[in-house]
Amino acid sequence: MMQKRIDELKIKISEAQIGGGQKRIDSQHSKSKLTARERIQLLLDNGSFEELGMLVIHRTTDFGMDEQLFYGDGVVTGYGSIHSRLVYVYAQDFTVFGGSLSETHAEKICKIMDLALKNGAPIIGLNDSGGARIQEGVRSLGGYADIFYRNVKASGVVPQLSAIMGPCAGGAVYSPAMTDFILMVEHSSYMFVTGPNVVKTVTNEEVTAEDLGGAHAHASKSGVTQLTAKNDVDALIQLRKLLAYLPQNCEEKAPSLPYTLKDETVLNLGDHIPNSPNQPYEIKDIISKICDPDSFYEIHSEYAENIVVGFARMEGQSVGIVANQPMVLAGCLDIDSSRKAARFVRFCDCFNIPIVTFVDVPGFLPGTAQEYGGIIKHGAKLLYAYAECTVPKVTVITRKAYGGAYDVMSSKHLRGDVNFAWPNAEIAVMGAKGAVEIIFREDKGDPAKLAAREAEYKARFANPFVAGSRGYIDDVIQPHETRKRICRSLAMLKDKKLENPWRKHGNIPL
Numbered sequence: 001m002m003q004k005r006i007d008e009l010k011i012k013i014s015e016a017q018i019g020g021g022q023k024r025i026d027s028q029h030s031k032s033k034l035t036a037r038e039r040i041q042l043l044l045d046n047g048s049f050e051e052l053g054m055l056v057i058h059r060t061t062d063f064g065m066d067e068q069l070f071y072g073d074g075v076v077t078g079y080g081s082i083h084s085r086l087v088y089v090y091a092q093d094f095t096v097f098g099g100s101l102s103e104t105h106a107e108k109i110c111k112i113m114d115l116a117l118k119n120g121a122p123i124i125g126l127n128d129s130g131g132a133r134i135q136e137g138v139r140s141l142g143g144y145a146d147i148f149y150r151n152v153k154a155s156g157v158v159p160q161l162s163a164i165m166g167p168c169a170g171g172a173v174y175s176p177a178m179t180d181f182i183l184m185v186e187h188s189s190y191m192f193v194t195g196p197n198v199v200k201t202v203t204n205e206e207v208t209a210e211d212l213g214g215a216h217a218h219a220s221k222s223g224v225t226q227l228t229a230k231n232d233v234d235a236l237i238q239l240r241k242l243l244a245y246l247p248q249n250c251e252e253k254a255p256s257l258p259y260t261l262k263d264e265t266v267l268n269l270g271d272h273i274p275n276s277p278n279q280p281y282e283i284k285d286i287i288s289k290i291c292d293p294d295s296f297y298e299i300h301s302e303y304a305e306n307i308v309v310g311f312a313r314m315e316g317q318s319v320g321i322v323a324n325q326p327m328v329l330a331g332c333l334d335i336d337s338s339r340k341a342a343r344f345v346r347f348c349d350c351f352n353i354p355i356v357t358f359v360d361v362p363g364f365l366p367g368t369a370q371e372y373g374g375i376i377k378h379g380a381k382l383l384y385a386y387a388e389c390t391v392p393k394v395t396v397i398t399r400k401a402y403g404g405a406y407d408v409m410s411s412k413h414l415r416g417d418v419n420f421a422w423p424n425a426e427i428a429v430m431g432a433k434g435a436v437e438i439i440f441r442e443d444k445g446d447p448a449k450l451a452a453r454e455a456e457y458k459a460r461f462a463n464p465f466v467a468g469s470r471g472y473i474d475d476v477i478q479p480h481e482t483r484k485r486i487c488r489s490l491a492m493l494k495d496k497k498l499e500n501p502w503r504k505h506g507n508i509p510l
């Protein structure tokens, strides 16, 4: 009896292994896409995958579905390890009903999400699906909602990562949308709520799937995806890389790699700052020199490039970096950059990742497009995020910190723990020219007098010493000692404890 059942089991396993069959696997490969099982093998540590629910089949009988049964029902689910740490994973199998989501398919995903929550480990979803299983109707919609609810329940409890590795359309987009990070594969994935045909019917616009919802469109235009990958293998390598910076759950500290202390002086760092305050420079050169070598991993690099966000390590400790980028829009804050940075700050706060902020901000971007677009509400998101967050916050003003943007960018007033400024920093309400034109309006017709007033204003206010004298800046430091001072600050703040007052939840201006 036992042997008979073992033989039966072996047949079922081998049937499950080939999903929708060799022909469909070949078709998947011909689109430069790996299968669900191949993806999981590459994602997880070698041999660590434990599959759950391999023998699940759907329960639909309509439209001849009772004659089309595939083990696993279009999704491979289970757990394994990445960098020897537990993760839960699901990978939709496009070779079975186009990876479409049935009631049972959804149940499998929900099962591993529940396990991830109970056991405090990240959830990774590899999406490749034609959407709701058309033969199932509302049962499939219910399945989606069951997943959405779990995405919300897991939000801020365990990291949730989504890779889009094929189609992801209609309401199906809302599960990835609620996860912490989305990564899209270039040319073989797309995401949209309504596809090109519906767009054409409703708006008469002609657009391809790639232009409407491909990786590039979402990385640079909508900002929906924070990461893009050249192909499936690159995508899976990047997911592994990203996870290395993250703790397992909200109760753990951010990971720290062993680090041997060296001479932490960074020579000639100040040479990156041009003599003219109006000349741009590449903030990423400064970030890379201050963080551990090759540790800076930029997130959302193609979107709102006037602000830079990403993960890095300082003496092995995982940190989040936020920095104004003087190369784009002079580093101004605008709607997109405020939203981008606010979401990143909140992610770091959820998962106990200290934040290092580099400030060079001339203010908020002026204009009707910004005002009509709601910069008041969107700018407030970043302010709110910094004020609310309780992780260690170290801030360095490398040049300008003007106006409201000074307050927003992790200032002392928003509970910045250690705030430094370089000697060339200008911390003031506004630039000297604008200030003088307002307060000395009566000298308007006298350029020489105005110039003298401007020089006087600059000398008095465009420096870090006024803020230093008030304690808004903890110390004015020289560029070469920045890395050492940030590392010491982070070490000092290692066991920081800070809690916000009890409430049901805050009301961030969404």
Ligand code: HXC
Residues within 6 Å of the ligand: 024, 096, 097, 098, 099, 100, 129, 130, 131, 132, 133, 134, 135, 141, 144, 145, 167, 169, 170, 171, 172
């Ligand atoms: C059942 C599906 C399916 C689906 C694809 N298939 N989508 N089966 N339900 N939603 C099946 C196909 O019949 C085919 O089966 C196999 O998957 C591969 O599909 P192809 O069309 O051959 O592949 P391709 O040419 O690559 O096109 C992929 C596709 C297309 C663009 C995704 O299949 C498609 O448009 N599918 C329908 C998409 C859709 O309208 N979904 C419902 C959206 S509404 P065989 O047997 O030939 O291999 C929705 C609401 C969610 O999702 C709401 C949540 C709140």
